[in-house]
Amino acid sequence: MSTFDPRLVRGDIAQLKRVVNGYPLTYLDSGATSLPPRAVVEAMDRYYALHHANVHRGVYQTAAEATALYEDARSAVARFLNAPGGASEIIFTKNCTESFNLLARSWGAANLTAGDVVLLTEMEHHANIVPWFQLRDAIGIEVRFIGVTDDFRLDLTNLDELLRGVKLVSVTAMSNVLGTINPIRELADAAHAVGALLAVDGAQSVAHSPTDLVAMDCDFLAFSAHKMLGPTGIGVFWGRQALLDAMPPFLGGGGMIGDVSVNGFTSAPVPARFEAGTPPIAEAVGLGAAVRYLEGLSMAHVAAHEAHLTADALTRLNDRFDGRVRIIGPSTVDRRGGVISFDIEGVHPHDISQVLDQHGVCVRPGHHCAKPLMKRFGLNATARASFGPYSLTSDTDALLDALDDAMTMFGA
Template identity: 50%
Template sequence: MTLTPTARSEEASGPVCRDTETLAESAAAQAAGIATGSPADAAGSGVAGVPLAPQEDLAALTRPDFPLLAQTACLGQPLIYLDYAATSQKPAQVLEALQHYYGHDNANVHRGAHQLSARATEQFEAARDSVARFIGAASAREIVYTRNASEAINLVARTWGEASLRPGDEVLLTVMEHHSNLVPWQLLSARTGCVLRHVGLTESGELDLDDLRSKLNERTRLVSLVQVSNTLGCLNPIAEIAALAHDAGALLLVDACQSLPHLAVDVKQLGCDFLVGSSHKFCGPTGMGFLWGREALLEAMPPFLGGGEMIQDVYLEHSSWADLPHKFEAGTPAIGEAIGMGAAISYLEAIGMERIHAYEQRLTRHLFTRLQAIDGLRILGPTPEQQPHRAALAAFHVDGLHANDIAALLDSAGICIRSGHHCTQPLHRHYGLSATARASLAFTSTFEEIDRFAEELQSTIGFLREHS
């Protein structure tokens, strides 16, 4: 297996790619659990872990695997997708894993004695093994499937939170949090009387660690924050925060939605107690996510939802619960989506997360160089010079212009960016803004796309100013 582009074919419905094997083994083999070893094993040829050559072009190697990116947009312009922080695009290997399951092995898991159910269960649990390996979990028993990261955080709030927190106990959050890491705790506060406190920012748009230290106290029971902000792009020092939280007697929950697609994440090195992620952020299907928790914590937590699958024995008056992780997985799960998530992880491991991060660092520096040259444009968060490992995104405001107008005109040129509050309304209020525009990159992004985006953005700003 080598990192080579796939052959392309044109169909009536639009550009499609996939004739030959590329980064990973066939999706069927992945789904069957063959690629369940180390990241290097997943690569087959030993590609994963190889240092990134100074000018290696990951986009050229990987874009042939992404059919959607071959589209043309308005007026025959190439489609430029710069909204990866909202959702990633999916490689052919993931699409094939979904098709293979539904076309060959579709059956419910864990409950059937027939061969289809056995194959579906094997693939479903192999994907759980892949998640555990991807984040360095001690066991697949620590991986709970959820619909998304939002559900995973709600699970912790409704189970650990309701069982553990009393009036006056404190949950420490930050002003940069996604709504998914604010609203569940607000609901918990209303139910339990726990107190929510929020850590502020430095002038550069990074987490204020001095403020965090000042707000940690003997009443703090949980610290919950993002590893990477989807608006500021800053990378928070999770291992340091974990040590501070534990010294205060608190647990730490990490929202890793914006870090898992872009850099290596290891829960042992981070030192956290819970971590959540969403499949669709890292090349997998939508409607699938996971909660990782320390096994002892998960064992002590009550079930989240009741129903089939999460039980051991059911009587008319009472029930007993299944072992981990199934205690938290009521009802028929998203089987195909879990298998697709496993295929996405195998794909990323075949490239190597260190290589992805190194390539995206180069893209980020180029993006900032182009945007910083535009008059009246202000980027939120630290620069690559201030924080070299920051995320490959830029949320920005242009004086006198609305982000939605900028995004709409760019879309007419075939360039897809995000505009709005990015589910971080409190953060935008902190900066006195109602909305920003955001360009976010991935390993399939190119320097040429950044250049065209910057040129079209400059023209768009000029047009809007002229007609405002």
């Protein structure tokens, strides 16, 4: 039974008690990184204070404790995602970006040859674009893009044609710029129908809505802990067990080997095969705590709360500014998450963010690591406000007042 109350969540976030530039901090940049609750900070603190030792090596008591805590986190993530094969399908990486590099360099290099096609979308983050261009430059694959319609949706009208020759479709579950939520199951079915696999960028989706890998029926998933109330320095790469078992290692070193001699090496089984070197142990403990915290809130409640915040903000941005604040993304909460990009004629996003900072309001200006999408809509940058489970409609009050001030200052 969830007892979700956003005001209680807010009470768990120390940073939200700060006063910045004379105003209570209004944090509207959860799309970039989220603020960890006390439970996460304390779990990591307790780990370092009492249990720290290297994992998978020592036979002494604390080494066993550290290993158990690290592996508990893996089990917690598997449960959170409803991973069909359980914890051994969960690989800890540095971040979502490294997860995509692992996919491209390991699965991609082993399974693709010149002329094979990887199908992306125009709304991808650079993390799901650049590794594929790197692979193209190395072995000659083709990188193709699904377009984005004028109403900020994937243009799937010519999907059959786009899927020709495709071995992998790699798509974001939710755009970090537009807030658009993409039809993952539909894309999985379409990819599988032509013998292709589906990889999903879950960076923006996992912290804001329930994730069910069985229902999604994708083949790979990548995300970062720090966008889901966890720490920086750890990400997750999930793949179907059979696919992972057939993949060569990505990074080489300690911990990922079966055997090493002067003649060469053999690889450890999955997941150790993909976790070379001492892993981010404290960060895994923090991620495990974040997962348990989110489970306590219930992701369905988090999603409903953020939908309420988003609908309220979209309505009020429109009503108060009479169309002068142009939303770059769907105008309703239908298949849309709590990331709101906007453009104000005559006020550059950098300047908006600067004025907002004077009100203690944190938003993100820039291209959001999605330059192809910016180009698609003829923009260089947007300002972006994004919600988390601790956000309240009073955050939107502060945003609107600060925006009013920015527009007055620049005469927009």
